[in-house]
Amino acid sequence: MRTASQPWYREPWPWILAAGPIAVILAGVVTVWLAITSNDGLVADDYYKRGLEVNQVIQRDRKAEELGLQAEIFQGGEGAFRVMLSSTRGAALPEKVKLYLAHPAKAGFDLEITLASDGQGVYSGKLNHPITGSRWLVRLEDETGAWRLSADWVMEKQESLSMKATSSVSSSNR
Numbered sequence: 001m002r003t004a005s006q007p008w009y010r011e012p013w014p015w016i017l018a019a020g021p022i023a024v025i026l027a028g029v030v031t032v033w034l035a036i037t038s039n040d041g042l043v044a045d046d047y048y049k050r051g052l053e054v055n056q057v058i059q060r061d062r063k064a065e066e067l068g069l070q071a072e073i074f075q076g077g078e079g080a081f082r083v084m085l086s087s088t089r090g091a092a093l094p095e096k097v098k099l100y101l102a103h104p105a106k107a108g109f110d111l112e113i114t115l116a117s118d119g120q121g122v123y124s125g126k127l128n129h130p131i132t133g134s135r136w137l138v139r140l141e142d143e144t145g146a147w148r149l150s151a152d153w154v155m156e157k158q159e160s161l162s163m164k165a166t167s168s169v170s171s172s173n174r
Contacts, residue, residue, distance in 0.1 A: 064147035064165035067091040073161040079127030094142040102137040
C-alpha cells in the first residue's frame with residue numbers, strides 16, 4: 001500500500017518543533033535591541049568616585065546630629081515647599097537650604113530647589129512645575145554641604161515629612 005507522500009514543509013510536526021527555537025531567537029533579538037536603544041539611567045557615570053565619597057556623606061550626617069537638626073517639610077500646591085528647620089542644641093541656622101528630591105529609579109526626574117529663610121527657621125521656595133510621582137528620596141542640606149538630613153517620602157500617604165538627624169552608622173563602624 002502506497003500513500004502519497006507530502007513534502008516536509010507541508011507537514012505540521014517540523015513547524016511545531018521549530019517554533020520553540022524560533023521564538024527564543026526572536027526574543028533574544030528584541031532583548032538585544034532594547035538593551036542597545038534604551039537608557040536604564042540607574043548607573044552613575046562616576047560610580048567609583050561616588051563610592052569613595054561615602055565617608056564624607058557619613059560625616060555630613062554626623063554633623064547634622066551634632067547640631068541637633070530636625071525639619072518638617074510641607075508640600076503646597078503647584079510645586080511650593082515649606083520647611084520648618086530647628087536645632088535642639090541652639091545652632092545657628094543658615095539663610096538658605098537646598099532641598100533635593102531624588103526619584104528612586106530615574107535620575108532624570110530628580111529635582112532641586114533652593115529655599116530662603118524668613119529669619120524664624122521657616123524656609124520656602126517653589127518649583128517651576130508641579131511635582132509628579134509619589135515616592136521620593138528627600139535630602140535637605142545647607143548651601144555649603146556641611147550637614148544633611150535625609151529620608152524617604154511617600155507623598156500620597158504623608159502630608160508632611162519629619163526629618164531628624166540620626167547617625168546611620170553604628171558605633172562599631174566609627
